[in-house]
Amino acid sequence: MRNVTSRLLVLAIIILAAYSLELKLDLFPSISDPDEPVAAVSKQQVKLNTLDGTVTESSVAGEGPYDKLELELAAGFQARSGQFSVTYTGNRKQLSDNMTDIIRSALMHDDYxxxxxxxxLYTIxxxxxxxxIAIEAKFRETKxxxxxxxxxxxxxxxxxxxxxMNDHEKVKVIHDWIVxxxxxxxxxxxxxxxxAITLGTAVCQGYSLLGYRMLEKAGLEVRIAEGTVNTGEHAWNMVKLDGIWYHLDLTWDDPVGAEPGSPIRYSYYLKTxxxxxxxxxxxxxxxxxENAYADALQAMENGGNGEQARLAAKxxxxxxxxxxxxxxTVRGKDxxxxxxxxxxxxGAGGLQFRYTDADGFPEALKEAFEDAPxxxxxxxxxxxxxxxxxLIVNIQLEYP
Incomplete structure (x- = not known):
């Protein structure tokens, strides 16, 4: 009897050693931490069996170590599945060590x-x-x-x-509509x-998500970017025009306290x-x-046909x-x-111009009128x- 008990105990230990359960929870803040380190990923090759959703090790050259696993996970997140699972055959420890980064890479397939x-929450x-790998996901927006x-x-x-309408015009009308x-x-x-669309209000994340979806549906390549500003964490968009990437911050072009009907701002429109x-x-x-949007429009105005030149000027x-x-442009007090x-x-009634020396403008303006003929x-x-x-300066002249 003692021998039987010992054998059962050994068998139980073997079973426990062969079977492992790993449970991890990852809570995303409204915007992920931009300083979070990225762990190294194993070089092990993988292959996806599309018939049963199983990912297996493979020696196929040219594929990333977990590319197919990423695609399976990405598909689950994009389907807005609250619960889904994928089966993987390969080194369990390497999978466990890299699982968080694999999921984050999967999420990069679709910013929305x-x-x-x-x-x-994921369980291995x-x-x-x-x-x-079983995933339980909680979304801020339902399917x-x-x-x-x-x-x-x-x-x-x-x-x-x-x-x-070309892509330049599409970006502008979408920007203007959102702000x-x-x-x-x-x-x-x-x-x-x-x-944002049902309540008419959202934080920067809502602006960026709406901008992402509208620009994407309009046929443009677009990203959501995140970082920090003086008030804390922040999100905005990046959009690709004629092969060139630009930053587009819809939130900061819609400042708090702006009067209804006030001119639309373009302070953060297509920036380097x-x-x-x-x-x-x-x-x-x-x-x-890296390329200034002003240069792109100038090139369009100079090198395009008549219609393109008129559009660029507009x-x-x-x-x-x-x-x-x-x-x-007016440069300096002289x-x-x-x-x-x-x-x-x-005898002009007024004038408008850009003045390059903002710090010295009030004194320079006073001196200019004192010296006027x-x-x-x-x-x-x-x-x-x-x-x-x-500065952008607007002066109205009043004659005696």
Whole structure:
């Protein structure tokens, strides 16, 4: 009897050694931590059996170690499955060590799914070298709500986008629609595109999700980027135009407290990395945004056909990039004196220009009118120009 008991005990130990259960919980904040380290991934090759959803080891050259497993997991998240599982055959310890990073890589296949995911729980059950990965996911937006977002987006785009409209025009009308139909949620309670369209309010995550879906449905390549600003964590979009990536921060182009009907802002419209880093920071890797949008429009205006040139000029005027042209720029107080004297000589009722020395402008303006050939009254207003230290100046002249 003692021998039988000993054998049963040994058998139980063997079974426990062969069978393992691993349970992990990953709670995403509204925006993931940009400083989170990424672990190394095993070089082991994998292959997907599409018949039963099983992932097995393979020696197929040129495939990433967990690419097919990522695709299976990505499909589950994108299907908005609250619970789903995938079976993997291979080294259990390597799978366990890399599982969190495999899931995060899977989420990178679709930014929309990643940024409506509130939390997930994964369980790995292993028998020998065969493991079953079970996922329980909690989303901020249900599958039905996402379908409503898609329907609303498609209906809106049908009204906004006209035949013959190019990608540059599409980005602008989508930008303008979002910043005029969504307000920033100061209660910090609403995070989704669904809440943005049904309640008309959301935090930056909701703006970015709605921007992502509208730009994607319009046929543009788009990303959601995340990082930090002076108020904390933040999200915005990146969009690809004519093969060039740009940053697009819809939230910051819709400032809190803006009066209804006030002019649309383009301060964070299609910016380069250098321009956006003035007040945004990020550590995750995103496509490089190195080319100024003003240069792209100038090239279109100079090298395109007549219709393209007219479109480029129209866009430059609409989003304020025409101020960068030399004919609209006044550099320094001597040039300011000359410009004002010329306007008075011509009897102009007013003038507008970009002034490059913001710090010294009030004194330079006063001095310019004191030195003017004819004494005139004036009213001046000015505001910072996005992207540099210059001002957009508007002066109304009042003659005796």
């Amino acid at each position: 799914s990643a940024y409506i995911l509130e939390s997930y 059950r292993s028998w020998g070298n065969k493991s079953t 039905e709500q996402s379908a409503e977002v898609d329907a609303h987006v498609e209906a809106t785009l049908a009204k906004l986008i006209t035949p013959g 005029t139909h969504v307000e920033y949620d100061q209660s910090l309670s609403y995070y989704t595109a669904y809440e 990395d250098e321009e956006l880093r003035l007040d945004h920071g990020w550590t995750r890797e995103y496509p490089a945004a 866009l430059k005027l609409a989003i304020g990039l025409h101020w960068l042209e030399e004919k609209n 040039a300011l004196k000359t410009t004002i004297a010329g306007a008075i000589h011509d 004819v004494a005139v009254g004036y009213r001046a207003s000015y505001e910072p120009y996005a992207g540099d230290d210059s």
